[in-house]
Amino acid sequence: MSIDYEIVVGLEVHVELATRSKIFCGCSTQFGAEPNTQVCPVCLGLPGTLPVLNREVLNLAIRAALALNCELAEHTKFDRKNYFYLDSPKAYQISQFDMPLAKNGYLDITSPNGAVRRIGITRVHMEEDAGKLLHAGQGGQIGNATSSLADYNRTGVPLIEIVSEPDLRTPEEAYLYLTGLKEILEFSKISDCNMEEGSLRCDANISVRPLGQAALGTKAELKNMNSFKNVRAGVEYEAKRQIRLLNEGGRVVQETRAWDAEKGVTRSMRSKEEAHDYRYFPEPDLPMILLTADMVETVRETLPELPQAKRVRFQTQYGLNEYDAGVLTATSELAEYFEAAAMGTNPKAVCNWLTVELLGRLNVEGKTIAESPVKPGQLNALVKLIESGELSGKLGKQVFAEMAEKGEAPQVVVKRLGLAQISDVDSLKKIVMDVLAANPGPVAEYRGGKAATLGFLVGQIMKVSRGQANPQKVNQLLREELEP
């Protein structure tokens, strides 16, 4: 008889904060500089140097905690995490241990079937990043390296660690949690969340238990997953491995495992017995931080509207459907673009132009919304021209194509191409009379009771006016002329 198992996953996510300088010194955090060019005595950990907290790090970390619905500590402090390794020039990392910045938050994830699940966030804390190592020799591992090179540019880059509760139940939920987290952090300008540059890293604690059992199973910590898809695949593989092990009468051991993306397997890195004793103790070089209500409120005021709240507002304020609201709030840049373009005009029309025409075009060209040749004010003007009847919807597409091509304002394009809609009665009447005179047959048919002929006549008028005649007014004038 086989047992049904439940997967239990908690994620530990390290995120690089988007500050210009490092957490405890003034060195730049710019990615990609020549090795060891963004260093100073402090981040090199030279004897006698002392750390000084970058206030911007604290502000961004508070912002992250607020965005993740956490309770902020009144008192928070830094601790030293001691370990010997080449990537840590002080042989300890300044981190936070028993008094983290924030606790007890949550993040809501929405499954494809629409169900919303609230995932608990255990804690958010601040810490410094370590250096980057390059091992020469076989395998690129330190164990069999002939020599190792250390780049300390990354040493002291500010991080926050976000630890989730073991609330995730499927590999897909782990994936959704990460995309949701990334969305919030990017939206709030807390981090650029660039996984390739290492500004977002994720470890997963994975265990399985028989369905219905309350106690947690023995967990394995999975490392080395460098994309969200790898996290999903790694969790999936590891959970299956544990289930298979249990079904075969085996036992899961507590250990750290690494995900091998190439082979698609996890393998053991070190057992619990080999785990480090980090000998945490309070960092004596940095005073305890008192978070006053004022400080927190000041940060809260700078907190932008988060994607979920924005999605709801876009539906109520602009009358958009859920799908469109979702598309427009995918990034803060796109949402800002939409709101600027929709100012004072028909939001649904702006949404259509934006999602169908503009995004389609940008997609083909591989551009982001920030690189759009059509600026929000220009799209706004285009929609206004159409809404006011100065430009027909049909010609609008032609105008838009010109705008996207040349970066011109719609008014300029309309003028240059002479595409303005003809709405004044005298001009229209002249065209109508000309068309009626040229088509005595259809006129007689209409008068004889064949109402459908009206469409033919409208078409003729549009043709003569090269599409510029205002269709509503044309209809009205025709009826007036043709009625007995």
Added chain:
Amino acid sequence: MEYSTLSAVDIRERVVRGELKAEDLCRAVLDRIRALNPQLKIFLAVDEAGSLAAAREVDRKRAAGEVLGPLAGVPITLKDNLCTKNFSTTCASKILDGWKPPYNATVVERLKAAGAVLMGKANMDEFAMGSSCENSAFHPTFNPWNPAYVVGGSSGGSAAAVAAGITPLALGSDTGGSIRQPAALCGVMGFKPTYGRVSRYGLMAFASSLDQIGPFAYSAEDAALLMSVISGHDERDSTSAEIDVPDYRAQLSGGLKGLKVGLPKEYYGEGLDPEVRAALETAKQVWRAAGAEFVEVSLPHTEYCLAAYYLVATAEASSNLARYDGVQYGLRGEGGHLLAMYGATRAQGFGPEVKRRIMLGTYALSAGYYDAYYKKALQVRTLIQRDFNAALKQCDLILTPTSPTPAFKLGERMDDPLTMYLSDIYTISVNLAGLPGLSVPCGFTSQGLPMGLQIIGPAFAEAKLLQAAHAYQAQTGWHKRRPVL
């Protein structure tokens, strides 16, 4: 040139008046170092070029009519755990032999800006761990009053440089008595300011929550002069206090009259040398005669100080000294792989006392022992702070011996670390409480060895301590005695 009895205040005034050329004085100091260092072994490195250049700059400024700093032309000695840019800084350890920091400690910057002439780096116990200067990896320092005796430690070289009349001022660091104890054993004044009064930036850390830089001088007036230069907030040290620095020298008058002075009964019990006890009794009479009033106070957790100190200090040290791993700078031991290299570097680079304390501290922080040792020590520390706060409500200042004994003979305590640790029994509590403490000479033993008394005050009451010491010195003149060299 005979300058060795000139005070820093005298020197600066003569330089300002043009009666003394800073360069001439600097050359005389270099001569005296050459004459005395072979026998006393005070200096680990002498900065001949740097000191002469600084002295010439003072002379140039004076000739050009520019404003001269408060320490213009005054020679000073630095403990070798204070970072000096491009100049040897070793902490008296083999692991840093030959290392030249790429930056200056904040106090060094302030001294230079004040026109001081930095003569060189003084010997110390390796990484400031010790009470006799015998833990230096290079050589011990010999007491100018009698070379058979130790100078105390860990800032023994700095104390000896002042005692031997080489420089009127010196800087040391004090983690558990490392300024005050050698000051007492060398017959000079040594001052550990309130924690946070002086920036620690550039002081190679031993125990970060206890370390504090402070001056050595013969007189309270000279110490006050130096204190005003080195004190004050530093944006590079988050633990430095944002409290204004008074002109300590201008506030020296005030005397002992009407002062209420506390005598903690726990500090006058067993283990106190009879000659030191007698010297303290005599000193009390002087204070009383000058108008001070004595009250008995109690510091009930005194017996736990030593244990708490050796847990907190070694725990922090185990972490602070972990960076000496042979990777970036200093000694690198040979090893086939990383762990072997770490092991070889640290085995060869650190002396036995440093290793002992790293082991102790590592143990105190280890999983399963943290609560019983480190955490407990922090709790005791809080109790000790409360003791002092309560005692200082009943009095203005506290008077105690500085060291339970005068200087001991070289080698006498090297095989007995516990007795060595007892050398700091009266001073470590002050570091645990973060308070200012000052040692001032209070007499000589029958063998001609100096002794000191300790004055402890409330946080940031440096001016009050200096006032009391100044008034006491005016009554006694012990600080005017000099060793025959």
